[in-house]
Amino acid sequence: MLAPSLRATAVTALLLAGAVGLFSLLLLTSGKSPLDTFAGLVGSTLGSAYGLGEVLVKLIPILFTALAAALPARLGLVNVGGEGQLHVGALFAAAAALALGAATPRWVALPAGILAGMAGGAAWALLPALLRSWDWLNETISTLLLNYVAIRLVDFFVFGWLRDPGSANVPQTRAFGPGFLWPAFTGRVHLGLVLALLALLLAAGVLGLTRWGYVIRAIGGNPLASRRHGLPLARAIVAVLCVGGALAGLAGTGEIMAIQGRLRPHFSADYGYLGFLVSWLAGHRPLRILVAGFLVAVIATGGDSLQLDQGLPSATVNVLMALLLVVVLARGGKRAV
């Protein structure tokens, strides 16, 4: 067990170095010092308790959205809709919190918000899932298109029906009742971290140990053979996409219930896409998602500080993330004709 995992770690480190090297070249082309940039990147994230806390805060939604991509991927599906599912999850959770009212006792409010968020995410994944299970439309295209719809749907409600009449200039909902808010442990690190870790463990367990997990892996391995053996392909498609959607919905719920306390437009920092990236970096394996997710959370958090300290756009680090993904994809490739 140890030797292969050690070797894998070594290879990963080497590839990481290659990507970092290319990224340094990019920085050099516009006269930025790679050393200063990386020092800033690491220092602002791993260098202090506060920085590490911010990394964990970003890690939470990324873990959920990574699972949202990974579970369908194990079945052979490409869910690029994490961003949309996250938005609709947050919208449902916000609607539940506003409908139930600020006085809702905690033991009702907290689960109600969580369930509503999961339902929202699952609902947003349902249409692509059905379309795919009927063999009508590939889920890659439909989940992508629906991301743009979901973001505008949130805008529509936040600027309209759900808008707090008291906030004249800022489009946002009323603050949620205290019962709905997710408790924080230290700083801004919140309940979501526990939920995300539980979800990872549960996903690993279900995939590895249960009959359902076996069916999913079998279909993912060979859809045609599985269909001929009578495995429930359509049901599995709908199930994994909706479970994935529900998890992405949790990511959105956490963002508004733990970080923001109300729903505002553009509350997600592309977490859906970051999660997709993490899922592929991790080969869609739940436990590796934790490692890849942490790495991506560090880079993304560092990107924010690059923007502040060095005047670089925070999207600069997208280059680094893309390079990492390229390396991992190239390594996993199989054929060469």
Added chain:
Amino acid sequence: MPSEFLQGWLAGAIVASTPIFYAALGETLVERAGLINLGVEGTMLVGASVSFAVASVTGSTLLGLAAAVLAGGAFNLLLGPLVVARGANQLASGLALMFLGQGLSAYYGKPFVGTTVDGLAPLPVPGLASLPWLGPILFRQDALVYLTVPCALAVWGLLQRTSWGLHLRAVGEDRLVAYAAGSRTGLLRHQALFLGGTLAGLAGAHLSLAIAHTWTEGLTAGRGFIAVALVIFGAWNPLRVLPGALLFGGTLALQIQLQARGAQVSPFLLDMLPYLVTLAVLVQLRKASRGRMPEGLKEVFESSA
């Protein structure tokens, strides 16, 4: 519906559909080679930022366009080693390309944020431009708008009427058979990627130089993904890309027109329309398009690992 409204809408629809058209035309070429590039969005961003930077530094729109074409082609070629040589998952590789384009364009475009260029000016066609009603819609557009139909015909001719096109389509249908028959499948696929990239670069350039006249991070706002969807809409036929692009551009322009007139419809709902319409049409066309998908692409869509 007042005729002035209709006129403004149609003229706007044509402009708005042009970048999506070029991107989808390029992607059609790529997909006929049995590849799918989900990263058109990134290539468009590279084209948009490079053309804007070159045009504003040199003051020449033409140089800006040329730079976008080359940069787009080169950028798409990055996909080659991954998906052609290594056989990596195409959908994930495309998204890596998107991230890369986003990051690179944001990084190198930073100094240009907030600046403007004259860019691509409308080029009224002598005589026709003063036609009543139709003139402003069809004949007071920029050069890239006029070139849409010739470009569609050229790509169609290239695919259907040249031996290069025949080989390319053969690769897209069955890579191994084409290889066995002596086609240089790798080379052909790289050529398709390059050509598709030049068109996506041009698409980005139209967006920054002719529509926005400025550069902002993420200028394309998902148009690259719409382009991918439009290829299916067009059933992999270059000649059928234009109607699809017009439909999308039309819903986009409708929203702008309605807002300009202060219509009492939520801008956010109108904003959703293009995406929902595209989705609805794809579902509607599912049977018609199924049979026309290059065989080699089915392989990509049927398994992800």
